[in-house]
Amino acid sequence: MNKLQKQYFEIKTALRARPTRTEMYLRLGKKVDKYLRWGWLSFLREIGELTPEERLFVGTMAE
Numbered sequence: 001m002n003k004l005q006k007q008y009f010e011i012k013t014a015l016r017a018r019p020t021r022t023e024m025y026l027r028l029g030k031k032v033d034k035y036l037r038w039g040w041l042s043f044l045r046e047i048g049e050l051t052p053e054e055r056l057f058v059g060t061m062a063e
Contacts (some may be wrong), residue, residue, distance in 0.1 A: 004027075004035040005047050018049060039063040 011019045021040045024032050034052055036043055041063045044050040050058070057063055 002035070004032065005044075007048075008043075008047065 005017065007028060008019065010026065011023065019027075023054070039058075041050060041054055041058045044054065045058055
C-alpha cells in the first residue's frame with residue numbers, strides 16, 4: 001500500500017464515509033496530483049473502492 005492509499009483510508013475513517021476527490025485535495029493539497037495522474041476512478045478501482053456504476057466510466061473521458 002502506497003502513501004496515498006494509506007492517507008485515503010485514514011481520511012475515510014475520519015469522515016466515516018468514502019472521501020471525494022475534492023476532499024482528498026482539500027486535505028492533502030497538490031501532492032495528490034502525482035498519484036492521481038491515471039484518474040480518480042482508476043485509483044478507486046486499484047484500492048477496491050469503486051462502485052459497480054463507476055466501473056462503467058473507467059478509461060473514458062468522464063474519468
